[in-house]
Structure formats: structure tokens, C-alpha cells
Amino acid sequence: GENVEQHPSTLSVQEGDSAVIKCTYSDSASNYFPWYKQELGKGPQLIIDIRSNVGEKKDQRIAVTLNKTAKHFSLHITETQPEDSAVYFCAPFIDFGNEKLTFGTGTRLTIIP
């Protein structure tokens, strides 16, 4: 099965600065790379995803970059705000036919006002 690692496990960032979380995976057949955000007391929510035919995707202040050769993808949050404080999970997998996700262990991001 997929072996997924996330780094760092905790991250504290001054409000307004950028945050980057990296996810490394083992299965070179993975072709779908989502990031989930989990706020306190809630279930994870999909915030951005990328497929293997694309190197980068942006949605306002968040972006995901993919390096398939090195088997890692990263979440970038710019101009961080207090509401970005949450736990973030990556979950790379092989799309179409194998919907079973293996989640990273999560990164707790804290935005310092």
C-alpha cells in the first residue's frame, strides 16, 4: 500500500507570512493529490487537489505543487490568516478504480496573530 509522510508535523507561522507543508508518497502510480483541512471539532474538508498531468494549481491564497519524479507534493498558503489554523492532511492515491485513501499523519498549523 501507499506510504505517506507529511512534514512538518507542527508549524507556527506569523500572520501574513507563508506556510508550506510537504507530502511524500511511495506509489509512483498515484495520480490524484488532494489536501484536506480539519478545523477543531469538524471533519476534514477538501481544500485543493491536483492531478498528475498538472504541476501546479492555485486557488486564491492556497496552491499545490507536484513533483512526480521525486514523489512529493506541497501545500502553499500565502498571506496566512488566523482562520488558516487547522490540521492539514495529504492523501495521495490512484484515481479511478482504487478510491481508498491513505492519509498522511497531519500537520498542525498555528497562525500567530
Next chain:
Amino acid sequence: DVKVTQSSRYLVKRTGEKVFLECVQDMDHENMFWYRQDPGLGLRLIYFSYDVKMKEKGDIPEGYSVSREKKERFSLILESASTNQTSMYLCASTSDGNGYTFGSGTRLTVV
């Protein structure tokens, strides 16, 4: 918006009780999943289902069973609850090729 609804936010059960956790989704998704989430261990897959009456074991199925009699409903059953099953339980659904939609979770305490 897709909604995944878990019937209870908080549950307290006694050791040995049979426990049912219910999950309903309203977007006709084929695939449904049950995870448990524990500090330091992340999300671990218990069971999943790709279709009605179909079920597959995940990574940690021991002590659990599931039922999917209707497409929109996926139930997790703890046959005889034990204290090591105290956890946050998350249900999710998806259709082919798309990301997961999670419920808000059920925090189960077994005493």
C-alpha cells in the same frame, strides 16, 4: 453541497454494548468509508463500501462490522464495545474520481 451526516456528535457507551454509528449522504455517491482518528495516529480506515451490500475491510477492521443496505446509508457496528475503541469516528463518501466529503464526526467514549 454534498452533505454527509453522522447521526451523533457525542456518544458514551459501556464496555460490552453493541454500538451503531450511522452515516447518511445525500449525493448518490457510490463509495462510502469509515475512519477512526486518534492523536498521533492520524486517520485509519476501518471499512469501506463501493456499492450497496458490498463491503471491504480497511486497515483496522477488527472489532467492527458494517452494513450498507441502501446506497445513501453506511452503518458502522461495534459488536461489543471496548475501551480501546474510544475514538473519533469519521464517515466519508465520494463518487469516482473526486475528493472525499466527510461528516462532522462522532466522538465515542467507551467506559
